[in-house]
Amino acid sequence: MGSLGKPQFYNIINSEKRSSVKNHQVTDPRTEEPLWDAPIASAEDLEEAIAAANKAFKTWCKSTIAERQEALKKMADIVKDNSDELSELTMRETGKSSLMGHIEMRNTIDQIHVVSSQALEDEVQFEDDKFRIIATHQPLGVVGAICPWNFPVILCNLKIVSALITGNCVIVKPSPFTPYAVLRFVELCIPILPPGVLQAVNGGAELGALMTSHPGIAKISFTGTTATGKRVMAACSKTLKQVTLELAGNDAAVVCPDVDIPKAVGLIAAGSFFNAGQMCVATKRVYVHEDIYDEFLDKFIAETREKYTIVEDGAAPTVFGPVSNKMQFDIVKKFIDDAKTRNAKVTVDDSPLPEKGYWIPPTVVAEPPEDSLVVQEEQFGPVIPILKWSSEDDVLARANLANAGLGATVYSKDLARAESIARRLDAGSVYINTHEMPNPNAYFSGFKDSGVGGEMGKQGLKSYCYTKSIHFAK
Structure with a gap:
């Protein structure tokens, strides 16, 4: 530098x-x-x-x-x-x-x-x-x-x-x-x-x-x-x-109960925290089947703390950085504060933050209410809600928001099931068993707003x- x-x-x-x-x-x-x-x-x-x-x-x-x-x-x-x-x-x-x-x-x-x-x-x-x-x-x-x-x-x-x-x-x-x-x-x-x-x-x-x-x-x-x-x-x-x-997108990840949990955790954490979540098609909501929810959540928090940490030195080889401007920093903080006021379980590395910079550590919000900001709106920053689902009809009804439909992901070993879910998600691009990765050969568009x-x-x-x-x- x-x-x-x-x-x-x-x-x-x-x-x-x-x-x-x-x-x-x-x-x-x-x-x-x-x-x-x-x-x-x-x-x-x-x-x-x-x-x-x-x-x-x-x-x-x-x-x-x-x-x-x-x-x-x-x-x-x-x-x-x-x-x-x-x-x-x-x-x-x-x-x-x-x-x-x-x-x-x-x-x-x-x-x-x-x-x-x-x-x-x-x-x-x-x-x-x-x-x-x-x-x-x-x-x-x-x-x-x-x-x-x-x-x-x-x-x-x-x-x-x-x-x-x-x-x-x-x-x-x-x-x-x-x-x-x-x-x-x-x-x-x-x-x-x-x-x-x-x-x-x-x-x-x-x-x-x-x-x-x-x-x-x-x-x-x-x-x-x-x-x-x-x-x-x-x-x-x-x-x-x-x-x-x-x-704006508010991309949902749907995690089925048959997944390889460590592999899915790694992919979804990367989709959530690459560039501190500042991507149009970053993973912004994670819906995990109730049968594997607790194990997934524990492993996801551990993955986040191990691989997505604050490093002040810009020369260090990291994909996680600060929020890019004060305007967006304030928006992300508002989303976190809203989750806390709604009694959601907010997990964050409590290590001391640098004195300067728009730093927000990777933040995991467990089971926030459906009407909370972090579920209904795009956070565009390093905070991710992890929600629980039981039936496909239930998760599709919640994943398909009225105001967004840019991207989505589905994780399952059963490709027929994954494709069936993908076809019912209201999103312009759906990725199966990988995090969001736009390809310049493929049309990229959004549904709804x-x-x-x-x-x-x-x-x-x-x-x-x-x-x-x-x-x-x-």
Whole structure:
């Protein structure tokens, strides 16, 4: 840590590095010390970026798939060649360990290669002796990518590469909690793309609102909270923008009585506490069959205390870190306090906490009431409720919330039973006998309040396109 010196950051507009009269600083989640100035883009900056993107689109949309793939190959090389710098920026602004920063960069490289291989080809929709009908997919125009803070580089990059491979131009707005690595990444990409094709503007909710309402942006891809997602969708409706919303999840794990308990415990603990639970598809509720509940709970608590501990040194190889910002820290504390006031059994390592940093030790809540915050809402932090079930109808009724449906997991040696449960869970992605692991080859979407549309896979790429049907008479 500390090899960065005093880096400079810029908004990237039409391939130019732009400073600003207004700046803000991010707080290091491990130390609560301020980091570096990040420029805040003005409304005029955004207008200029949108104009540049629309101008660039006229040429970029005519580029060949091979040309776009070559650009993305260079983008993957940029991440690889600058992995140490981007990893350190990420760890400083998110609180991740060095290990976690490098994991994010490796996964970003893999993601670029996967998405760039998924070019959308024309499809024959119908053919008989009178007609042949094909579907062809054409880019929308300018995409506005509004990105989250938990995995800033890889989640931002997903929107970038999905837009670019389909022939769109893209303007990225990183989270104001984590602007540094994204701004630097886009700066590094200046030499590999024509001006206006990829740009970055930093700012908060006000800048995001300008993007969602601007007629010069054809699509918004947003990842964040459900409450903000609803505002984004309302704003986009005024100009009939295309919109993809990846919103809050509250993923349930259903544990059947026939599981290998130690194996299931290890997988579910990893799903719960990787990145301190700050993942859209982290395991957030665990439903364990009553026949094995007590043994599972004891082993889960032991696993948590052994493998997910607070380590102040960011260079240590750990996947558990602090909560990434004060706002989320306060939310997680509220969930824990709510569980305590409802007389749930809250188990936590009571070792002294560091004096500085947004640290919350892994916290296990046994059998909280169904209406408690930690069951009904997304905690997005290192606290996990362990609940008991007796019948499949019972657990499905409780696991299928009215307000969320992003991911879920099922654990059972009986694959037919596991699949039956998986098909009845209201979730966009269900994982059997593993914790949640999104794959860029598979469509990723949410049910209910967890989103609109989706990303990843060829189906995800189609959301960055108009689909045109061409009818040939024979």
